[in-house]
Amino acid sequence: MDSLSLQDPLFATYAIAASLMILKAVGMSWLTVVRMMQAKGGFRSPEDLRKTPLNPEPNAKQLEPDERVERIRRIHLNDLENLPFFLAAGFLYVLTSPPLLLAQVLLYGYVVSRFLHFAAYLSARTHDTRATLWTVGSLIIVFMTCRVLVAALIQ
Amino acid sequence: MDSLSLQDPLFATYAIAASLMILKAVGMSWLTVVRMMQAKGGFRSPEDLRKTPLNPEPNAKQLEPDERVERIRRIHLNDLENLPFFLAAGFLYVLTSPPLLLAQVLLYGYVVSRFLHFAAYLSARTHDTRATLWTVGSLIIVFMTCRVLVAALIQ
Amino acid sequence: MDSLSLQDPLFATYAIAASLMILKAVGMSWLTVVRMMQAKGGFRSPEDLRKTPLNPEPNAKQLEPDERVERIRRIHLNDLENLPFFLAAGFLYVLTSPPLLLAQVLLYGYVVSRFLHFAAYLSARTHDTRATLWTVGSLIIVFMTCRVLVAALIQ
Numbered sequence: 317m318d319s320l321s322l323q324d325p326l327f328a329t330y331a332i333a334a335s336l337m338i339l340k341a342v343g344m345s346w347l348t349v350v351r352m353m354q355a356k357g358g359f360r361s362p363e364d365l366r367k368t369p370l371n372p373e374p375n376a377k378q379l380e381p382d383e384r385v386e387r388i389r390r391i392h393l394n395d396l397e398n399l400p401f402f403l404a405a406g407f408l409y410v411l412t413s414p415p416l417l418l419a420q421v422l423l424y425g426y427v428v429s430r431f432l433h434f435a436a437y438l439s440a441r442t443h444d445t446r447a448t449l450w451t452v453g454s455l456i457i458v459f460m461t462c463r464v465l466v467a468a469l470i471q
Numbered sequence: 472m473d474s475l476s477l478q479d480p481l482f483a484t485y486a487i488a489a490s491l492m493i494l495k496a497v498g499m500s501w502l503t504v505v506r507m508m509q510a511k512g513g514f515r516s517p518e519d520l521r522k523t524p525l526n527p528e529p530n531a532k533q534l535e536p537d538e539r540v541e542r543i544r545r546i547h548l549n550d551l552e553n554l555p556f557f558l559a560a561g562f563l564y565v566l567t568s569p570p571l572l573l574a575q576v577l578l579y580g581y582v583v584s585r586f587l588h589f590a591a592y593l594s595a596r597t598h599d600t601r602a603t604l605w606t607v608g609s610l611i612i613v614f615m616t617c618r619v620l621v622a623a624l625i626q
Numbered sequence: 627m628d629s630l631s632l633q634d635p636l637f638a639t640y641a642i643a644a645s646l647m648i649l650k651a652v653g654m655s656w657l658t659v660v661r662m663m664q665a666k667g668g669f670r671s672p673e674d675l676r677k678t679p680l681n682p683e684p685n686a687k688q689l690e691p692d693e694r695v696e697r698i699r700r701i702h703l704n705d706l707e708n709l710p711f712f713l714a715a716g717f718l719y720v721l722t723s724p725p726l727l728l729a730q731v732l733l734y735g736y737v738v739s740r741f742l743h744f745a746a747y748l749s750a751r752t753h754d755t756r757a758t759l760w761t762v763g764s765l766i767i768v769f770m771t772c773r774v775l776v777a778a779l780i781q
Contacts, residue, residue: 322622332623334559344552461648497767
C-alpha cells in the first residue's frame with residue numbers, strides 16, 4: 317500500500333479499528349468520571365476536597381480508594397499498556413500490504429478481544445477468562461509487529 | 472490529503488500540535504526528575520537508596536511518597552491517558568481532508584486545553600476547573616475520531 | 627520523504643526501531659505474567675483470589691505487592707511514559723527527510739538505550755546508571771521532535 321487513503325479498503329479497515337480503540341480508551345476516562353460521581357469519592361488530589369458546585373459536601377473519605385473506581389482505573393491502565401502499541405503496530409502492518417481478509421481478521425479480531433476483555437474485567441469474571449482474552453489481543457500485536465519487522469529487514 | 476508532507480499546511484498543523492504534545496509529555500518526566508532532586512526523595516525503587524554521586528546521603532524516607540513529586544506523576548498519568556490517543560486521532564483526522572481552519576481550531580485548541588490543564592493541575596486549582604479543561608480536550612479527541620470513523624465507514 | 631514504503635531505507639529504519647520497541651513494551655506485559663506465576667502472587671483484582679485452573683490454591687496474600695512483580699510494573703510504566711512518544715516522534719522525524727545515517731544513529735541509538743535501561747532496571751543497578759540511560763533516550767526524542775517542529779513551522 318502506498319497511499320494513506322480512507323478510500324483504500326485496507327487502510328479504512330485500520331482506521332475503523334483504530335477509531336474504535338481510541339474511543340474505547342477515552343471512554344475509560346469518562347467511565348472513571350461517572351463512577352467517581354456515583355461514589356462521590358475515589359478522588360486522588362488534595363484539592364478535590366474543596367467545596368465546589370461539583371462537590372458541594374466534601375469530606376476526607378473522598379480521597380480513599382473506591383473499588384468501583386479503582387476497577388475502571390485498572391482496566392484503563394491495561395488499555396494504556398496495550399492500545400498505543402496496537403495503534404502503531406496496526407498502522408505499520410497495513411503498510412506491508414497484507415491480504416485484506418487477513419488484515420480484517422487481525423484488526424477487527426483485536427477490537428473484539430478488547431471489548432470482551434473489558435466486559436470480563438468490568439463484571440469481575442475470573443482471572444483465567446480475562447487473561448485468555450488479553451492473550452488473544454497481545455498475540456495479534458506480536459504477529460503484526462513481527463510481520464512488519466521481517467518486511468522492513470528484507471526490504 | 473494524499474501525501475504526508477510537512478509542506479502541506481494541514482499536515483504541518485498536525486505536526487506542530489503533535490510535536491508540542493510530545494514535548495509536553497516528555498517534559499513531565501523531566502519535571503518529575505527536577506522535583507525529586509529538590510525534595511531529595513519521592514523515589515520508588517529500593518536501589519535508589521544506595522549512596523551515589525546523585526544521592527550522597529541516602530535515607531529510608533526517600534522512598535516515601537512526596538506530594539510535590541506525586542502531583543507531577545498524576546499530571547503525567549493524565550497525559551498518558553490522553554496524549555497517545557490525541558496523536559493517533561489527530562493523524563487520522565487530517566487524512567479526512569478537513570477544512571484547514573477547522574483542523575487548526577481543533578488541533579491547536581487541544582494543545583491550548585492541555586497546557587491550561589497542566590497549569591490548573593500544577594497550581595492545585597479546584598477539581599471543577601481541571602475537569603472543565605480536560606473535558607474540552609477529550610471532546611476534541613472524540614469529535615475527530617468520530618469523523619474518521621464515519622469517513623472510513625462510508626468510503 | 628513522500629511515500630511510506632518499507633522499501634525506503636529511511637522508513638524501513640523507523641519501522642525496524644518501532645517494531646523492536648513495540649515488542650519490548652508488549653514483552654513487559656508477558657514478563658509481568660511470568661513473574662506473577664513464579665511468585666503465585668502480586669495480583670491486583672479481588673476476583674484473582676477465586677479458585678481457577680491457573681490459581682488452584684488461592685490465598686489473601688496473593689493481593690499483596692510482590693517486589694519482583696512490582697519491579698517489572700515500574701519498568702513497564704517507564705515504557706508507557708516514553709515509547710508511545712518515541713513512536714510518534716520517530717515517525718514524524720523520518721518525514722523531515724533526515725540523512726539516513728543520522729536517522730539510523732538516532733533511531734537505533736534509542737532502541738539500544740532502552741534495552742540497556744531495561745537491563746539496568748531489571749538488575750537493580752544504581753539510580754545513576756538507570757537515569758543516564760533514560761536521559762540518552764529522552765534527549766533523542768526531544769531532538770527529533772524539535773526538528774519536526776522547526777520543519778513544520780518554516781514550511
